[in-house]
Amino acid sequence: MEPIKAMQTKSAQEVRQMIRDGQLRGPTSGYADGYMQANLMILPAQYAADFKGFCDKNPKSCPLVAMGRPGDPSLPLAGDIDIRTDVARYRVYRQGVHIDTVDNLLSIWRDDLVIFALGCSFSFENAILNAGIEIRHITAKRNVPMYKTNLPTVQNGPFKGNMVVSMRAFSPSDLVQAILLSSRFPLAHGAPVHIGNPEEIGIKDIYQPDFGDVPVIQEGDILGFWACGVTPQMAIQQANVDIAITHEPGYMLVTDLPADANELSVA
Amino acid sequence: MEPIKAMQTKSAQEVRQMIRDGQLRGPTSGYADGYMQANLMILPAQYAADFKGFCDKNPKSCPLVAMGRPGDPSLPLAGDIDIRTDVARYRVYRQGVHIDTVDNLLSIWRDDLVIFALGCSFSFENAILNAGIEIRHITAKRNVPMYKTNLPTVQNGPFKGNMVVSMRAFSPSDLVQAILLSSRFPLAHGAPVHIGNPEEIGIKDIYQPDFGDVPVIQEGDILGFWACGVTPQMAIQQANVDIAITHEPGYMLVTDLPADANELSVA
CATH class of the missing domain: 3.30.2040.10 (PSTPO5379-like domain)
Structure with missing residues (x-):
């Protein structure tokens, strides 16, 4: 028997499909209840190692959940992710300046772009709400x-x-x-x-x-x-990167991981 | 080879022996480094179940570490504990009023007295100090x-x-x-x-x-x-118990348990 909850909320895959089809163009808070959502940062490969190191040194601001390969629009956070279409709104930075907001990356994707998915506060907010x-x-x-x-x-x-x-x-x-x-x-x-x-x-x-x-x-x-x-968005402004792409704040990448996948177990 | 630390600090058993022999009549903070120290409450058996229930309902104020049997001056926190001699200073309450402070309980021990050992803050203070x-x-x-x-x-x-x-x-x-x-x-x-x-x-x-x-x-x-x-000392004043005995604040019962015996493991 299907649990009743599954009829009330959407799966992460369904939400990504809605975004891909243009049916969801708003913030993702409250969608795909129980799934982890992530902050997005996309940078040219020449900056990837330095940005990875920045995340490692600043794990509270930039908790790295997954990193892609140059030119690859998929991520190991769900089988079907195409980062060019699966976020509802993107910010495009040129030389560290936010110059455009777009609905997809199909026309600006490049073979040297590397995706970073960073943890977001929804997971702990859920835990706080669940505690009443x-x-x-x-x-x-x-x-x-x-x-x-x-x-x-x-x-x-x-x-x-x-x-x-x-x-x-x-x-x-x-x-x-x-x-x-x-x-x-x-x-x-x-x-x-x-x-x-x-x-x-x-x-x-x-x-x-x-x-x-x-x-x-x-x-x-x-x-x-x-x-x-939002801290890494400040960092790319400092770095004067030729192109950087992030999600619009609140318009997150919905993953297939459970929201509490990153919870430490307490004995 | 004996670790150097063992030569610098005393074991819990050595500290209890010093107290028993009258060589230590001061607060126990800093003695028996690495061993758990405990708050003490001694009550007549007729109140034991109610006080045990009070501890269960108020675990933050009264974290129960061990409970004795009526008339038995030992506790399962170390093989050699005699509660009548192993604390450096005791407070005696009659009808909830602190009427006397004594160095041992040899003359006032009764066959119906029950010992309660309650956790104390030294364990978490050590952890805070160890974190710098x-x-x-x-x-x-x-x-x-x-x-x-x-x-x-x-x-x-x-x-x-x-x-x-x-x-x-x-x-x-x-x-x-x-x-x-x-x-x-x-x-x-x-x-x-x-x-x-x-x-x-x-x-x-x-x-x-x-x-x-x-x-x-x-x-x-x-x-x-x-x-x-100190919360339970307020509670016995309210309860009008005919006799209650506690440690003098700061003059704790030194146990053989490690100070971090009550630490939750975090994965």
Whole structure:
């Protein structure tokens, strides 16, 4: 017998097919419940080793889930992935500047492009929600607020720059639980890089995020700041790469891996 | 070959012998490095089941490590323990009131007394220090500050009352690590019960602890509050027990278990 849940939500493969067919052109949060979603970075092969090293040195910002081969649009995260058509919206950077937003990569794909899939925060957010803890921006149907910080990444080759963080506000005891739960997902950015006063990491006004929506903060909340997958987009701006392609924030690559594939087991 | 460390520190058995012989009459912190130390509670057998249930319902305040049999002064935490002589200083409560402090229990031991050994924070403090993180009161050679709170325990039989917490102040990123490390020691009170604003849990003046020493707090610190082994001493005051015996805070029972015996393994 088919479980009832399978009739209510779509599989990762079905969601990728919808995107491929142009039926889904929006953010992927809430689609393919239970499957891991990933941040995307595509770079010319000449930068691939340096970017791989940048990920290795900055695992909280850039948790590397999978890496492709030059010119190969597939990824070992599902049998049918064609990265040129399977993300709903892409950002194209030339010389580190975001110059275009496109629906597919069919006309700009090159034989030297290498795909990187990086973990995203959805996995630990699911674990927090499953623990019965509210995530304020999700309740308010807003995008997570994201901020540039003064926390440096570790440079590797041309890739460098400061960390971008996402912020989630919790009551003190919920924040303790959120810290513990997120630490179990090292491929989803792991535990927070900072908690408390935003000014200490160079954020002047918490109500003016650099990306995403205005935060929801309740009386008595403590702010938690997690390393964010937008960090590598800052790094490619620094690196002056001739071409780089990322997903549009929120429009993720949906993989066939379970959302908790990257959860550390706790005895 | 004998490891050098064995020549520098004393074994748990040696420390208990020193206490038994009257050679050690001070706090046990720093003695028998690497061995688990425990909080002590001794009650008449008629209260044993209710107190056991109170521990089960409040595992963060009262993490039960071992329980004795009526009249038996031994404990399955080491072969040679005689609880009447193996703790350096004891508090005697009559009708819930602390009326005496004694060096041994030889003259007041009774055939109906039952021993409870409860985990203490030394295990997780060791793990934090081993991670290279400063614990401010240890650096300052002070006792940990402890506070009565408005956080209720879960009542069981006559045992009830509010939680006592210990406080450790850390920089934000160190507090995140301290939360993660302490969560791996559920028998040493586990993760904090509160972080941040002390007023939210009923602490009016952080610089006036109810027990222990005045805290050391640095600019930018966030306060972490852990459930504390003094909590059951509040519960016996509520219960109006005819006799109860505890250790003097800081003068712990040194066991033969390794300090990390209660650490959860993380894959």
